Amino acid sequence: MTLANATEPGRVATHVDISDVVLRYGDITAVDRVSFEVRPGEIMALVGPSGCGKTSLLKSIAGLEPIDFGHISFDGNRIDAVAPHRRNVGMVFQNYALFPHKRVRENIAFGLRMHGIADPGGKRVADVLKLLHIGHLAEVWPDQLSGGQQQRVALARTLVLEPKVLLLDEPLSALDRQLRDDMRTELRMLAKTVGITTIIVTHDQDEAMAMADRVAVMRHGKLEQIGRPEDLYNAPETAFVAGFVGRINHFRAVCAGAEDEGVTARFPSGAELHLPFKGTLPAKGAALDILARSEAISVLAEGKGHITATVRDSHFMGSFVELLLDTEAGDPTRIACRPADDLPEPGQSCQLHLASPGVFAFAA
Ligand SMILES: Nc1ncnc2c1ncn2[C@@H]1O[C@H](COP(=O)(O)OP(=O)(O)OP(=O)(O)O)[C@@H](O)[C@H]1O
Numbered sequence: 001m002t003l004a005n006a007t008e009p010g011r012v013a014t015h016v017d018i019s020d021v022v023l024r025y026g027d028i029t030a031v032d033r034v035s036f037e038v039r040p041g042e043i044m045a046l047v048g049p050s051g052c053g054k055t056s057l058l059k060s061i062a063g064l065e066p067i068d069f070g071h072i073s074f075d076g077n078r079i080d081a082v083a084p085h086r087r088n089v090g091m092v093f094q095n096y097a098l099f100p101h102k103r104v105r106e107n108i109a110f111g112l113r114m115h116g117i118a119d120p121g122g123k124r125v126a127d128v129l130k131l132l133h134i135g136h137l138a139e140v141w142p143d144q145l146s147g148g149q150q151q152r153v154a155l156a157r158t159l160v161l162e163p164k165v166l167l168l169d170e171p172l173s174a175l176d177r178q179l180r181d182d183m184r185t186e187l188r189m190l191a192k193t194v195g196i197t198t199i200i201v202t203h204d205q206d207e208a209m210a211m212a213d214r215v216a217v218m219r220h221g222k223l224e225q226i227g228r229p230e231d232l233y234n235a236p237e238t239a240f241v242a243g244f245v246g247r248i249n250h251f252r253a254v255c256a257g258a259e260d261e262g263v264t265a266r267f268p269s270g271a272e273l274h275l276p277f278k279g280t281l282p283a284k285g286a287a288l289d290i291l292a293r294s295e296a297i298s299v300l301a302e303g304k305g306h307i308t309a310t311v312r313d314s315h316f317m318g319s320f321v322e323l324l325l326d327t328e329a330g331d332p333t334r335i336a337c338r339p340a341d342d343l344p345e346p347g348q349s350c351q352l353h354l355a356s357p358g359v360f361a362f363a364a
Pocket residue numbers: 025028029030048049050051052053054055056057203
């Protein structure tokens with residue numbers, strides 16, 4: 001792969017294989033037997049709550065932290081014992097760490113010099129400046145750049161080395177909301193144009209879903225689930241994933257029966273709903289967590305639903321109305337509804353009707 005032929009077909013991107021990786025800091029196991037592959041040219045997002053081990057895993061791929069067990073391979077060749085500077089991995093951190101006393105062009109060229117890579121006529125630097133649309137900033141000092149421009153220079157400085165794998169650690173967290181939304185589209189298009197295998201760490205689930213081909217959800221150092229954003233959203237394997245990827249509403253129910261890989265959930269109102277269930281089926285009477293996407297819930301002003309609720313507050317949000325509801329079967333629930341004249345008002349009671357897809361049952 002070269003930057004000059006970045007858009008040419010037939011370039012070969014790197015296949016990354018993470019196998020049974022364990023990374024410990026003393027007594028803390030930051031990464032606990034994690035295995036997954038990143039396909040050539042794929043963008044993989046690592047997501048999960050603070051402290052779940054995302055950055056540690058990224059650092060182990062870069063060689064900044066040694067692993068205690070397992071192996072990491074690029075195209076079938078183990079790299080976990082290879083020195084960081086020989087792995088040919090590009091890493092961009094959330095603080096871009098540009099050299100303040102070097103102009104943009106020198107910031108980008110510096111890495112080439114450090115790696116002993118000749119750049120006759122400055123062609124490689126010129127190509128990457130063009131790729132990142134920052135040619136006009138070549139002679140500018142870092143402190144004259146906006147956050148988004150600094151981000152581009154940091155990426156240029158990494159990509160000019162033509163790494164096999166691009167690792168991004170919260171790359172957009174220093175930017176304001178609007179710029180983040182723009183940059184995540186741009187970053188995805190850039191990675192796809194260059195065709196580089198990319199792993200991005202973020203705790204912004206929207207960012208992960210918008211940028212990645214697949215998302216790996218981590219929790220307590222372990223991989224909880226990995227899949228395309230739509231798979232995680234539509235078929236979460238645990239309550240944690242259901243709640244972490246996309247917004248979800250929680251309700252309580254009990255198991256009124258279990259058969260054929262499904263359970264019948266009985267709500268406090270007495271209404272029942274049959275739902276698919278993964279894993280060992282619960283006993284009759286066992287407590288269930290019912291998680292439902294907003295779009296799987298209909299608000300009925302009258303008639304019979306599964307859950308009785310009272311409207312606490314209502315907000316007009318433009319394309320939808322957000323109802324904040326108190327229910328007999330769960331925490332206060334926020335539901336996005338299509339604006340309609342017959343939506344219940346604050347203080348009024350209503351019925352919630354749940355319908356799959358978008359409703360999941362888990363053991364409580
Ligand atoms: N250098 C270190 N020394 C000791 N413990 C560490 C070190 N770096 C990370 N940890 C611990 O390892 C665990 C995983 O940390 P890590 O930074 O990988 O998580 P993370 O998911 O990236 O979190 P965040 O989103 O907050 O950055 C945490 O318990 C953290 O306190």
